[in-house]
Amino acid sequence: MPIKRDVRRELMSAAIGLSLTTGFDETTVDEIARAAGVARRTFFRYFRSKEDAIFPDHDACLRRVIEFLEAASPLRSPLQVIADAAGIVLDMYVKDPRTAVRRYELTRRVPALREWEIAATSRYQRAFSEFMDGRCREGDREAFRLRHEVAAAAVVAAHNHVLRGWLRAGGEGDARAQLTAAMTEVTQALQAWVDGRTTGDEEPPDEVVIVLTTRRAPLWRIAEEIETVTGRSPS
Amino acid sequence: MPIKRDVRRELMSAAIGLSLTTGFDETTVDEIARAAGVARRTFFRYFRSKEDAIFPDHDACLRRVIEFLEAASPLRSPLQVIADAAGIVLDMYVKDPRTAVRRYELTRRVPALREWEIAATSRYQRAFSEFMDGRCREGDREAFRLRHEVAAAAVVAAHNHVLRGWLRAGGEGDARAQLTAAMTEVTQALQAWVDGRTTGDEEPPDEVVIVLTTRRAPLWRIAEEIETVTGRSPS
DNA sequence: TTAGGTTATGTCATCGAGTGCCACAGTAAA
DNA sequence: TTTACTGTGGCACTCGATGACATAACCTAA
Numbered sequence A, B: 001m002p003i004k005r006d007v008r009r010e011l012m013s014a015a016i017g018l019s020l021t022t023g024f025d026e027t028t029v030d031e032i033a034r035a036a037g038v039a040r041r042t043f044f045r046y047f048r049s050k051e052d053a054i055f056p057d058h059d060a061c062l063r064r065v066i067e068f069l070e071a072a073s074p075l076r077s078p079l080q081v082i083a084d085a086a087g088i089v090l091d092m093y094v095k096d097p098r099t100a101v102r103r104y105e106l107t108r109r110v111p112a113l114r115e116w117e118i119a120a121t122s123r124y125q126r127a128f129s130e131f132m133d134g135r136c137r138e139g140d141r142e143a144f145r146l147r148h149e150v151a152a153a154a155v156v157a158a159h160n161h162v163l164r165g166w167l168r169a170g171g172e173g174d175a176r177a178q179l180t181a182a183m184t185e186v187t188q189a190l191q192a193w194v195d196g197r198t199t200g201d202e203e204p205p206d207e208v209v210i211v212l213t214t215r216r217a218p219l220w221r222i223a224e225e226i227e228t229v230t231g232r233s234p235s
Numbered sequence C: 001t002t003a004g005g006t007t008a009t010g011t012c013a014t015c016g017a018g019t020g021c022c023a024c025a026g027t028a029a030a
Numbered sequence D: 001t002t003t004a005c006t007g008t009g010g011c012a013c014t015c016g017a018t019g020a021c022a023t024a025a026c027c028t029a030a
Helices: A007-022 A029-036 A040-046 A050-054 A058-071 A078-094 A097-109 A111-134 A138-168 A175-195 A219-230 B007-022 B029-036 B040-046 B050-054 B058-071 B078-094 B097-109 B111-134 B138-168 B175-195 B219-230
Strands: none
Touching: A007 A029, A007 A040, A007 A050, A007 A097, A029 A040, A029 A050, A050 A111, A058 A078, A058 A111, A078 A097, A078 A111, A078 A138, A078 A175, A097 A111, A097 A138, A111 A138, A111 B111, A138 A175, A138 B138, A138 B175, A175 B138, A175 B175, B007 B029, B007 B040, B007 B050, B007 B097, B029 B040, B029 B050, B050 B111, B058 B078, B058 B111, B078 B097, B078 B111, B078 B138, B078 B175, B097 B111, B097 B138, B111 B138, B138 B175
């Protein structure tokens, strides 16, 4: 039984390799197909375009991201969820550092590829933004859309920041840890605004008082309890 | 003396018009050129590609934005400066609402155009980010790059939010005022973090939620109740 | 095993975007 | 007028991308 060749993988590898040595524009689809041992027409059965062959995993990754978002618990903060979802994208790069770094070399040199990747990341951004819309109370949706779009853009920007740093370092270092750190910064900076806890007009922060009681308890009893706990009388 | 025709403008107009009626992919460069009364070869002397003919002003606008950034007073907050710079981009659309709306129709229908525009806006974003880097003390640059990239992404996202809203409304309404309002929100939410006044260590102010329940109630029931009352899920 | 169907691949033809090269016309300067 | 420059048209060519059709490989059921 002959081992089934991974034609798709071989085409991608040939596309990246030839583009790195000869240049992306200078490499024809014919050459890529021949290097992978298939016909030119077959190339276009695996990839929609020549650029597509350089980033073959974004489609599948986007699907995984959307699944992740849909499966996320409604109890979690939407901002935290999309910050986690960015980790799925990062993983796609991290799991094959060698290819990722080679690709990075290419995208730095070829504008067409840079724009292709920007378009790809914009799809994640859109998915993030729509997810946050969906997790929002319907009546608030319009009012919060700006915050959702900004939050999605911020998370994608933070992801790209970490990714580029890791790629510039040659694929060395703990990208996941760096992503976590970056996301912590971003979410802390944005969480309150995204949640609508700050309107920009800024009331002083309230203090949390948790009272455990029963529905039968009379009001004066609750007041008494709050007073002893907080040291002042509830207003 | 014959009035010199604005061939570039006529080509753009023909490209948008024909694409709206016949479809962008279905319209050939031949047809666009003929509609503008020039030869096919001339088209490519004015535009690098067919997509370029739909958005002919982004190149000049990006140059204006960069000039504005370089001319901005170093005394002003960089975040405020890029928020203002976004106004230059918005103005490009607003000064010709009719064309802007027609273009919007096109970008919604043609993925290639959507991606072209996303690539264009990413150039503004990059300019914003690099500007903030440049206005930063050299030693802080690395530490602040994440914040700069996030801030640039946030400003661009806010701009796009306002722009899309205005376009969906058919080019009616005071887009500039809406942009100012959106930028006020965004800058207030980000200013402290971008300036490094907060390190992200402190907690955002919490909101008071008082839950009256019984000790017997299961956790999911409480979560459900909080969600319906506050409109969002507890984290 | 064979027949029948499905899937992956190859061949061929065609369209159209984008580019290089050369020619020509109008215009301004010498 | 000659010279030089600029805008334009015509032509040919490459190559990305797609559709139509043929063929080979594989799987399944009888």
